[in-house]
Amino acid sequence: MVNIISDVCKYIIIILVVWYTVGAFTALQKRDREELKWIYYRQNALIFLLHGTGYLVIVLNEKSLEMVIFYVAQVIFFSVYLLLYRSIYKKSSMILLNHMMFFLALGFIMLGRLSYEKVTRQFVFACIAAIVTLVVPQMFAKLKAARLWAMIMGIIGLLALAAVLVVGQVEYGAKLSIQLPGGFSLQPSEFVKISFVLLIAVLFRERTDLKRVIFATGVAGIHVIVLVLSKDLGAALIYSMAYLFMLYVASKKPLYLAGGFGLGACAAVAAYFLFSHVQTRVEAWLNPWPIFSGKGNQIGNSLFGIATGGWMGQGLYQGYPKLTPVVESDFIFSAISEEMGAIVALCVILICLSCLIMFITVSIDLYIPFYKLTGLGLAVVYGTQVFLIIGGDIKMIPSTGVTLPFVSYGGSSVLATFILFGIIQELYIKRHNEEDRIERKKRKQEAASLARERAQAAKKAGGEATAK
Amino acid sequence: MVRYVFVGLFVCLAGYFAYFVSFGSSEVIKNPLNNRVKNMANIVVRGEIRDRNGVTIAHTETGEDGKEVRVYDFGSVFAHPVGYMSKGLTGIESLANLDLLSSHVGFIERLVNEVMERKNLGDNVYTTMDAGLQEFCYQALNGQKGAIVVNDPKTGEILAMVSTPGFDPNNLDAEWDSLTSEDNQDGNLLNRVTQGQYPPGSTFKILTALEYMREYPDTYQDFSYECDGVMEYGDLVLACHEGHAHGTVDFKGALAQSCNGAFATMGLSLDKEKWAQMCEDFGFNQELPVDLLYKQSSFVINNESTDWDVMQSAIGQGETMESPLHNLMITSTVANNGTMMVPYIIDHTENADGEVVSKNTPMEYRKPMTVEEAEILKEDMISVVAEGSGYRAASQYAQVAGKTGSAQYNSTGGMHAWFTGFAPAEDPEIAVTVIVEGGGSGGEVAAPIAGSIFDYYFGR
Numbered sequence: 037m038v039n040i041i042s043d044v045c046k047y048i049i050i051i052l053v054v055w056y057t058v059g060a061f062t063a064l065q066k067r068d069r070e071e072l073k074w075i076y077y078r079q080n081a082l083i084f085l086l087h088g089t090g091y092l093v094i095v096l097n098e099k100s101l102e103m104v105i106f107y108v109a110q111v112i113f114f115s116v117y118l119l120l121y122r123s124i125y126k127k128s129s130m131i132l133l134n135h136m137m138f139f140l141a142l143g144f145i146m147l148g149r150l151s152y153e154k155v156t157r158q159f160v161f162a163c164i165a166a167i168v169t170l171v172v173p174q175m176f177a178k179l180k181a182a183r184l185w186a187m188i189m190g191i192i193g194l195l196a197l198a199a200v201l202v203v204g205q206v207e208y209g210a211k212l213s214i215q216l217p218g219g220f221s222l223q224p225s226e227f228v229k230i231s232f233v234l235l236i237a238v239l240f241r242e243r244t245d246l247k248r249v250i251f252a253t254g255v256a257g258i259h260v261i262v263l264v265l266s267k268d269l270g271a272a273l274i275y276s277m278a279y280l281f282m283l284y285v286a287s288k289k290p291l292y293l294a295g296g297f298g299l300g301a302c303a304a305v306a307a308y309f310l311f312s313h314v315q316t317r318v319e320a321w322l323n324p325w326p327i328f329s330g331k332g333n334q335i336g337n338s339l340f341g342i343a344t345g346g347w348m349g350q351g352l353y354q355g356y357p358k359l360t361p362v363v364e365s366d367f368i369f370s371a372i373s374e375e376m377g378a379i380v381a382l383c384v385i386l387i388c389l390s391c392l393i394m395f396i397t398v399s400i401d402l403y404i405p406f407y408k409l410t411g412l413g414l415a416v417v418y419g420t421q422v423f424l425i426i427g428g429d430i431k432m433i434p435s436t437g438v439t440l441p442f443v444s445y446g447g448s449s450v451l452a453t454f455i456l457f458g459i460i461q462e463l464y465i466k467r468h469n470e471e472d473r474i475e476r477k478k479r480k481q482e483a484a485s486l487a488r489e490r491a492q493a494a495k496k497a498g499g500e501a502t503a504k
Numbered sequence: 505m506v507r508y509v510f511v512g513l514f515v516c517l518a519g520y521f522a523y524f525v526s527f528g529s530s531e532v533i534k535n536p537l538n539n540r541v542k543n544m545a546n547i548v549v550r551g552e553i554r555d556r557n558g559v560t561i562a563h564t565e566t567g568e569d570g571k572e573v574r575v576y577d578f579g580s581v582f583a584h585p586v587g588y589m590s591k592g593l594t595g596i597e598s599l600a601n602l603d604l605l606s607s608h609v610g611f612i613e614r615l616v617n618e619v620m621e622r623k624n625l626g627d628n629v630y631t632t633m634d635a636g637l638q639e640f641c642y643q644a645l646n647g648q649k650g651a652i653v654v655n656d657p658k659t660g661e662i663l664a665m666v667s668t669p670g671f672d673p674n675n676l677d678a679e680w681d682s683l684t685s686e687d688n689q690d691g692n693l694l695n696r697v698t699q700g701q702y703p704p705g706s707t708f709k710i711l712t713a714l715e716y717m718r719e720y721p722d723t724y725q726d727f728s729y730e731c732d733g734v735m736e737y738g739d740l741v742l743a744c745h746e747g748h749a750h751g752t753v754d755f756k757g758a759l760a761q762s763c764n765g766a767f768a769t770m771g772l773s774l775d776k777e778k779w780a781q782m783c784e785d786f787g788f789n790q791e792l793p794v795d796l797l798y799k800q801s802s803f804v805i806n807n808e809s810t811d812w813d814v815m816q817s818a819i820g821q822g823e824t825m826e827s828p829l830h831n832l833m834i835t836s837t838v839a840n841n842g843t844m845m846v847p848y849i850i851d852h853t854e855n856a857d858g859e860v861v862s863k864n865t866p867m868e869y870r871k872p873m874t875v876e877e878a879e880i881l882k883e884d885m886i887s888v889v890a891e892g893s894g895y896r897a898a899s900q901y902a903q904v905a906g907k908t909g910s911a912q913y914n915s916t917g918g919m920h921a922w923f924t925g926f927a928p929a930e931d932p933e934i935a936v937t938v939i940v941e942g943g944g945s946g947g948e949v950a951a952p953i954a955g956s957i958f959d960y961y962f963g964r
Contacts, residue, residue, distance in 0.1 A: 037615075325535065336537065359539065392514070426517055
């Protein structure tokens with residue numbers, strides 16, 4: 037009986053996720069708040085239905101009371117968080133809030149099916165992160181004045197990265213985290229990518245002359261070198277991409293971007309020859325099958341999972357995602373594709389894209405350079421990260437071992453993503469608020485007066501000419 | 505700008521993913537390292553493999569203790585094409601692994617099975633093979649080392665595929681050590697039909713004749729060669745089979761008598777590059793459209809080739825190597841008016857209730873010769889059997905067209921006996937390729953086996 041219900045639920049989940057995805061893209065077209073509100077409520081309902089359907093299958097298969105209680109706890113968490121957030125930040129983007137909940141819910145379903153221990157830990161992380169980050173938009177709102185703040189955070193971030201390099205523990209060939217008392221480990225590079233973006237935004241907010249560019253490039257370069265030495269290549273790539281695009285947007289010089297990519301390509305080739313773990317990654321990417329019992333096992337199993345799952349998926353508990361090592365964090369996308377189906381996995385890609393489009397739209401609309409650069413930098417961080425992880429899982433590019441935001445298991449990742457989305461929310465609110473409007477008006481006035489002065493000067497010159 | 509870069513990247517990502525799931529995944533699923541498919545056996549009883557008429561070739565028996573045993577109803581008769589699944593996967597057991605472990609039984613039945621805690625029945629795979637014909641071919645080889653493969657030249661369906669000595673898949677576990685030991689030189693596990701590599705000998709003369717026709721379209725019919733049993737070209741000496749002197753032979757007679765001197769002479773007048781190109785069109789030095797494990801055939805003639813290489817290659821010796829299946833594909837191309845079909849061995853898959861789940865259909869592979877060329881070669885091959893070296897392949901029920909071959913494989917005169925042909929010549933229904941390793945003369949050893957197969961097929 038359980039298998040039959042699981043099978044039916046599989047199709048229900050596909051319908052719900054497809055519906056949600058359609059909603060996400062409809063919302064991108066709409067600006068009218070009333071219309072958006074309606075979509076928001078429908079998306080909300082879809083998330084709860086999706087989460088409920090997923091947990092029905094989990095409870096039926098696990099047959100444990102604990103799971104039921106855990107499900108109820110999650111529903112309470114989602115409901116309370118949504119209500120609190122909406123009442124504190126009335127002008128925030130409800131659609132983006134929904135996307136956060138959607139990814140969290142999807143992650144809870146997949147992790148719940150994989151490991152009770154890990155999903156409960158993830159839930160605790162999410163609760164803490166949610167509460168902590170309720171204040172993020174407000175904090176960030178005050179940050180603009182405090183250039184010092186960004187500097188301090190930037191320096192602390194760099195020190196934290198350096199600390200990982202020195203005392204970090206080695207996982208899967210890379211130094212990623214610091215062991216904290218109480219069995220917790222912290223992965224600083226997840227947080228530092230945000231402070232890094234803020235730091236670069238501060239550096240570029242007023243000027244982008246050559247001196248400043250050289251200095252900022254030096255700062256970014258130190259970050260990237262520390263990460264490469266820690267063998268955290270995924271993060272190194274994300275930081276580099278964020279820096280390059282921020283530099284380009286701030287300076288508006290395509291030459292910087294082209295030069296940066298050229299340099300990056302050279303660095304990648306150099307890294308291939310310098311580091312053996314880069315070579316093994318590339319080797320596993322080119323052909324995982326001969327080394328299936330060793331380095332190619334992860335990607336090979338990931339492909340087996342996706343291929344066996346097909347478009348419709350095997351159904352929760354019907355596949356074998358646990359055959360893939362570290363499936364909960366690095367290969368959660370493959371697990372989703374194997375059991376929920378490639379349609380759902382494709383929708384995940386599309387919803388990530390819709391988030392990214394919202395990020396970029398928000399930052400482009402902003403006039404204050406610091407905000408604009410921050411929003412854009414974070415968008416690039418998010419987009420690059422999603423591309424690296426999913427591209428790695430499906431063997432489009434060599435795998436780099438980063439997390440799928442909100443979905444992958446990992447406390448640092450969840451908290452950092454909450455902060456990232458929180459900042460974007462504040463930017464979204466800023467877009468509508470007075471500060472920005474005043475700035476816009478000021479710019480307009482300046483431009484107008486400049487034009488007037490020019491016109492007068494021209495007249496004067498003309499008058500003098502005729503007088504002569 | 506930033507937006508377009510990332511939208512572009514994500515579109516590539518989604519596109520690559522969709523492409524992989526749609527087109528790339530089937531190969532990945534079939535990868536023998538894929539342990540996920542193996543795990544499907546926990547919820548599905550592996551389906552049966554049946555012949556084209558529904559006769560069971562392999563099925564799974566579940567003991568009272570719930571332990572499953574795979575039983576091969578014909579023992580070693582189908583050993584290579586059907587394969588095995590206890591020591592890795594081969595043959596149809598490998599090709600159709602996912603189908604055999606997938607269950608498409610109806611919803612109600614699944615519900616009942618679920619409640620009764622029974623496994624669902626896997627889908628049954630119907631091969632294109634004919635159990636009666638397969639058994640006859642197996643007996644016809646009579647324990648000699650060799651291979652027989654039979655197909656329908658118009659569709660590419662494989663009707664029989666025998667490789668001996670073989671093995672009994674029912675006792676594979678017990679016999680595994682002796683089968684794989686270094687002392688065993690018989691190659692029992694090798695499917696000679698697809699993986700065997702033999703010099704094609706005189707069966708290759710079909711292609712030499714075709715190239716000669718193409719290069720001398722107006723004069724090839726005037727070809728004439730005086731055969732005294734030994735050809736001397738400079739200081740090179742090439743003997744005809746057993747030193748037979750064929751007298752004066754024309755183009756058609758050269759093929760019918762399988763005169764080495766005549767073909768070596770034709771070979772020496774050919775454009776090497778064009779000749780090599782034509783052989784590649786027929787699949788030499790190339791991947792073949794074959795699902796089973798196979799070896800590529802080779803034909804090595806280029807501008808550096810010596811006269812001796814050319815003379816040897818013209819009669820299917822030298823570095824020319826071919827599998828029996830590839831030989832059959834070329835023969836079938838003549839039979840099928842110049843169109844080479846993709847050979848296939850799985851016809852369709854049915855669920856346990858007999859509803860078709862998936863079906864393979866005949867596919868054209870290439871058209872390496874014209875209808876007219878095929879017609880001329882067919883006439884020549886008819887005369888091989890009617891009045892030439894292949895007369896022992898004649899059948900009382902149908903006119904046979906074919907070509908014999910006695911391919912030298914060592915310097916002490918050891919020869920593989922070949923026959924490849926089809927019948928009825930006017931409207932071919934089956935094509936047959938026979939090889940007996942070290943059997944000697946193709947006309948004396950392989951042709952009679954082929955003849956008996958035609959008699960069986962058309963006389964039953």
